[in-house]
Amino acid sequence: MPAALIVIDVQQSFLHRPYWSDEDLPAFRAALIRLVAGCRARAVPVVHVLHEDGEWPFDAASGLVRPLDWLPAEADATFIKQVHNALTGSGLADWLATRGVDTLLIAGIRTEQCCETTARVAADLGYRVDFVSEATLTFAMQDAHGHSVSAAAIKAHTELVLAGRFATIRDVDAALAALDAREGAACP
Template identity: 60%
Template sequence: MGQTALLVIDVQDSFLHRPYWDEGELPPYREAQLALIAGAEARGAPVINILHTDGDEPFRLESGLVKPQAWLRHQPATTFIKHVHNALTESGLQPWLQARGIRRLMISGIRTEQCCETTARVASDLGYEVDYVTEATLTFAMTHPLSGRVYSAAELRERTELVLAGRFATIVTVEQALQRMEAAGALAV
């Protein structure tokens, strides 16, 4: 499966220290994320951890919180640190992928509509084939700044699928992502 890599974006302790952190959506997300990692590893695809750092206290390297959450026990092929919303800009990830001939990315991680979605958009613009594994992404309710309407995590995931599908990514389940990875590998042989 040398053409595919799994990105595990921002699954880090920093989020545990944000006021919007909500454990409610964590169990199904964690189960999907771990299944996706196990499936990618079983098929020989590199699993790449991406961590985010910026000036916000829990995201500062000095905070000691810019590290994978404890339940992530896989050994990543590599880890990159990003300072912007997407994982490909100035992190070193893109040259790493290019050097290995990787052309398909499976996107997973924390903040469905932010860093995961932004990475999918940039990856698509750079010519990568993108599988967006929504069930292996996590987000939190948000309040609209003008109307005051609260959008649930489910609504945010649905909106992300809507704007990415057919333009920037193929929206897939964990099972579909792993099947597509196998099919792409079989075609590349």
């Protein structure tokens, strides 16, 4: 059964948020570029999903609802979402169904928000989900008590709550190896 890589919210809008940090960007960028290239080499469709919600810098009029300059541009399809998950109201679910896709590789920006939410919804809809945490990016946050929570801690928490319930947590190499194993298992 086919798989698709869903690249969520890797867009210019985030560069204009006060919490934006380049600290983890080099590792994220390298991982995502490797994942996209690996999917392309395996003829796995690459889908870009961008967030647009009417609030600057996520409104269409800002001109910032477009992929980051370094993201490989050759998407098989691009969808716009207005909610936290990529499947509701964007047209993506219909696109996947038309192609018989049963496995989603999830990557993108805000590990704990749109990426995690998409993984949960996808699992509930019956997709097999590989959450490629290495190819997600998030930022430090403060909790309601004023305590700082690092991006690494947020990613670790997302991995903890998704693993075995909603997704298989994989790094890029493991995600690509899983695609190879599925392809090999599909051959007679």
